[in-house]
Amino acid sequence: MAQEQFIYQPNTSSKTGTFYFAFGSNLSPFQMSIRLKHSTSSSVPVAVARLDGHAWIICERGYANVVALPESNAASDANTVWGIVYNMTPEDEATLDRYEGHNEYRNPEPELNPDPDTQHIKQHLQGGWDYNKHYLPLTVTKWLTDPNDYGVSVPDWSSDPLSGSDNTTIRALVYVDEHRTAPGEINHEYIGRMNRAIAESVQLGVPQSWVDNVMRTFVPPDIHVDEEGYVGTDEGYIEAEATETGNHVTENTVRHMN
Numbered sequence: 407m408a409q410e411q412f413i414y415q416p417n418t419s420s421k422t423g424t425f426y427f428a429f430g431s432n433l434s435p436f437q438m439s440i441r442l443k444h445s446t447s448s449s450v451p452v453a454v455a456r457l458d459g460h461a462w463i464i465c466e467r468g469y470a471n472v473v474a475l476p477e478s479n480a481a482s483d484a485n486t487v488w489g490i491v492y493n494m495t496p497e498d499e500a501t502l503d504r505y506e507g508h509n510e511y512r513n514p515e516p517e518l519n520p521d522p523d524t525q526h527i528k529q530h531l532q533g534g535w536d537y538n539k540h541y542l543p544l545t546v547t548k549w550l551t552d553p554n555d556y557g558v559s560v561p562d563w564s565s566d567p568l569s570g571s572d573n574t575t576i577r578a579l580v581y582v583d584e585h586r587t588a589p590g591e592i593n594h595e596y597i598g599r600m601n602r603a604i605a606e607s608v609q610l611g612v613p614q615s616w617v618d619n620v621m622r623t624f625v626p627p628d629i630h631v632d633e634e635g636y637v638g639t640d641e642g643y644i645e646a647e648a649t650e651t652g653n654h655v656t657e658n659t660v661r662h663m664n
Contacts, residue, residue, distance in 0.1 A: 418541060418577050421557025423448070424499050425578035427455060427544055429462060429489040430470030431596065432502075433603035433612070438492060440635075441505055448498035452556070453491040454548040454611035457580065462487045464624035465586040467536075468593030470600070472582055483619045488612045491546065491578055493556055499579075506581045507536025537581035546574040548611045592624050598631035 418425040432438055438449035457472065461484060465471040475485050494502065503509060513533040519525050532538035546553075553560045553574065560574050592600070604621060608614050 418579055419556070419558055420493050420576075422555065423493040423495055425452070425556070425576055426492045426494050426499070426502070427457060427489045427542070427578040427580045428492065429457070429472055429487050429580075431599040431603045432492075433490050433607040434599070435490070435606060436602065437599065442494065442498040442501055444497035444501070445495045448492060448494040450492065451490050451550050451610055452493050453546040453550055453553075453576075454607075455489055455491050455544040455546045455576070455578070457487040457489065457542060457544050459485060460487045461485060462620050463587075463589045464592045464596075465583060466588050466590035467583070467586050468590060469596055471586060472580065473587045474582075483616050486616070488607075488616050489544075490607050490610060490612070491544070491576070503539075508539060508581065509535075512536065532584045537583050540580045540582045541577055542580050544576055544578050546576055549574070550610065589624070592626075597626060597629040600625045601627060601629060602631050 428438070432441075435449055435451050439446070442448040458481065459475050459477060460472040461475055463471055463473060472487050478485055513535045516530040516533060516535075519528050519531055527542065528538055528540050530538065549560065549563060553563060558574060558576060600621070604612075604617055604625065608617060
């Protein structure tokens with residue numbers, strides 16, 4: 407009789423929702439507030455954090471991705487990804503799954519990850535999804551809200567909540583495209599959204615020097631979201647996104663849907 411395989415059920419360090427690490431256009435709390443409508447708390451920035459051992463790129467599909475690198479004792483901009491942490495409700499996490507192309511339509515029969523050494527990182531193989539869901543350790547360098555609200559103990563945080571001096575290791579959801587890991591050219595419609603995301607995240611505490619050294623390799627400045635804006639589609643990535651504006655979902659459309 408074959409032995410039943412044990413599959414680790416991944417989760418994050420939050421006791422009140424799902425910690426999510428944004429590194430692309432979702433660095434913008436404004437965009438998150440447009441996408442996630444079940445609870446306003448899901449789009450509130452919780453922390454500034456660092457993902458080590460990964461490179462930030464615009465992949466060949468034209469959108470942001472993080473690529474795992476060999477372990478290194480020397481931290482540098484090239485092997486570090488900075489981002490913003492949110493705490494999402496299950497309903498809003500399900501909505502964001504669709505925006506990230508992690509939906510049933512793209513992968514109707516997900517294959518369980520057969521590797522016991524990585525089951526704590528990802529429950530399934532990526533298959534046809536645009537992004538797989540990984541659960542990775544992050545270093546929080548600045549808490550923007552009280553970590554105790556999420557069941558994370560940070561000694562003395564309450565006595566000096568604005569210091570941001572306490573580094574904390576947490577586990578968070580990171581959407582990773584395992585298939586498209588080579589650098590590429592950014593899609594034009596994505597540039598304005600990324601510039602908005604950069605501006606908002608730097609204001610929250612993402613280092614400007616890292617943005618200049620890493621993101622600006624891919625993201626040209628001085629191109630901004632127009633008055634209609636563009637928020638993506640809740641069906642995930644579609645080929646028409648970069649070329650056929652008639653198929654785009656504008657921010658105004660999403661606002662008026664709710």
